[in-house]
Amino acid sequence: MKPMTRITVLGGCGAVGSVAVRTLKELPDFDEIIIADINTEGAQTLADELGGECTALEVNALDPKSIKSVIKGSNVVLNCVGPFYRFGPPILEAVINSGINYVDVCDDVEPTQALLTMDSKVKKANLSALIGMGSSPGVSNILVRFAATQLLDRVDSIDIFHAHGGEPVEGAAVIAHRIHAMTSEIPMFLEGKERTVCFFDEQGIALREEVSFHNIGTHLCYPYPHPETITLPNYFQCQRVTNKGTVLPDRYFNFIIKLVKLGLTGEDPINVKGTPVTPRDFAIAYIIEEREKILKETKFGEQRGCVKIVVGGQKKGKPHQYVFSLWSIGQAMGEGTGIPAAIGATLMHRRKIPMKGVFPPEACVEPMEFLGVMQEYLKLDTVTGGSSPLLIQSIDSEGYVKELSL
Numbered sequence: 458m459k460p461m462t463r464i465t466v467l468g469g470c471g472a473v474g475s476v477a478v479r480t481l482k483e484l485p486d487f488d489e490i491i492i493a494d495i496n497t498e499g500a501q502t503l504a505d506e507l508g509g510e511c512t513a514l515e516v517n518a519l520d521p522k523s524i525k526s527v528i529k530g531s532n533v534v535l536n537c538v539g540p541f542y543r544f545g546p547p548i549l550e551a552v553i554n555s556g557i558n559y560v561d562v563c564d565d566v567e568p569t570q571a572l573l574t575m576d577s578k579v580k581k582a583n584l585s586a587l588i589g590m591g592s593s594p595g596v597s598n599i600l601v602r603f604a605a606t607q608l609l610d611r612v613d614s615i616d617i618f619h620a621h622g623g624e625p626v627e628g629a630a631v632i633a634h635r636i637h638a639m640t641s642e643i644p645m646f647l648e649g650k651e652r653t654v655c656f657f658d659e660q661g662i663a664l665r666e667e668v669s670f671h672n673i674g675t676h677l678c679y680p681y682p683h684p685e686t687i688t689l690p691n692y693f694q695c696q697r698v699t700n701k702g703t704v705l706p707d708r709y710f711n712f713i714i715k716l717v718k719l720g721l722t723g724e725d726p727i728n729v730k731g732t733p734v735t736p737r738d739f740a741i742a743y744i745i746e747e748r749e750k751i752l753k754e755t756k757f758g759e760q761r762g763c764v765k766i767v768v769g770g771q772k773k774g775k776p777h778q779y780v781f782s783l784w785s786i787g788q789a790m791g792e793g794t795g796i797p798a799a800i801g802a803t804l805m806h807r808r809k810i811p812m813k814g815v816f817p818p819e820a821c822v823e824p825m826e827f828l829g830v831m832q833e834y835l836k837l838d839t840v841t842g843g844s845s846p847l848l849i850q851s852i853d854s855e856g857y858v859k860e861l862s863l
Contacts, residue, residue, distance in 0.1 A: 463489040464486075464491065465531045466490065466493065470494045470496055470513075473562055474537035475503055476795025487532075528555055529555065539562075539630065540630065541563040541564070546575065549561075553578055558586070561798075562794050562798050563684070569589060573588075579814050587817075588816070589684055590798050590822075592764050594818065599818050599822050600824065602824055604770075614697040614770070615693070618666075620670050620673055620703050621704065621760075622704050622757065622762070633737070639656040639717045649697075665678065665680070671782035676703050678702055678703050685698060688819065705762075708755060716743075723737060763784040768780075775854040777853055778851075784846055
């Protein structure tokens with residue numbers, strides 16, 4: 458008799474985790490899907506809706522015993538609990554101690570570096586940990602690997618751009634992360650060397666770039682602290698790796714920039730008529746309120762997004778570029794992150810990721826394996842109106858553009 462297969466999705470009823478759970482249910486690999494969340498009501502509601510193999514369990518992501526209890530008997534653990542600087546390393550530690558393979562959607566630089574330092578522990582346990590398996594990072598890394606290993610003879614530059622907006626809700630944690638991105642050092646790989654820039658310094662301003670996105674329009678993109686810039690140079694010898702992004706509509710992102718530039722997002726409390734108030738907490742509440750006004754006044758319409766990856770190099774002795782655009786209309790960040798995460802967990806279960814240790818996607822995910830699962834199981838007609846969400850363009854040394862299909 459075939460043994461039961463189980464996956465536990467930590468943070469399983471959140472914006473990303475719930476999409477991952479829905480995607481996993483469409484795949485044939487797991488007999489049981491554990492929706493583990495501190496929000497027991499939300500987890501149970503999702504389990505009741507999906508039925509069948511889905512089970513809701515309560516988990517406290519700050520308690521290793523609680524984590525070990527809910528993941529017991531799982532073949533794979535998919536971690537969608539953020540922020541990762543707080544939850545990433547301790548959750549991976551609990552999963553290692555339970556002897557289970559691991560996948561997450563970490564998109565922050567500092568926790569990515571911390572997770573990578575756990576490589577020897579994971580190897581010693583004879584396990585695999587795939588980190589950053591979302592959209593950017595995640596799909597972006599895999600498409601870079603595809604270009605570097607199958608399309609180009611040499612890679613010189615890797616530039617990743619992302620724009621999204623119009624999601625039904627932006628929570629305080631999302632906005633706090635955005636403010637953090639504007640106030641911390643941002644790693645870039647420039648002229649063959651690791652460097653850091655700041656959002657408002659001279660070099661950070663110089664790196665800003667107008668980018669044309671497929672079906673999304675042209676928008677000014679800013680340096681962004683995603684971990685592709687620290688992992689990709691370890692696997693592909695090149696001169697430049699950048700990550701730049703923005704949030705739509707442009708007026709909304711510019712509003713946040715102005716607040717941060719004015720210094721209205723500090724974390725030290727100030728006394729307001731006898732009550733201590735943290736400027737950042739006030740700013741976040743103000744941003745959430747203003748966002749709704751801006752979306753209405755700009756008549757923004759449907760949520761939308763696009764990740765654009767431009768890989769430049771040499772092909773047959775001549776300069777050549779490949780441009781990948783992964784786009785969506787009517788979808789939020791949850792879909793862009795949760796679907797790739799579910800596919801990564803599925804590939805892990807299918808033993809398509811045999812390497813032991815902690816790895817980013819470009820190190821251990823075979824592009825055609827990933828794209829094969831995506832094409833086979835995603836209902837593209839309901840996602841993008843019948844067309845593929847992935848556009849691939851080849852640009853030769855003469856500037857001739859050719860669209861490719863897989």
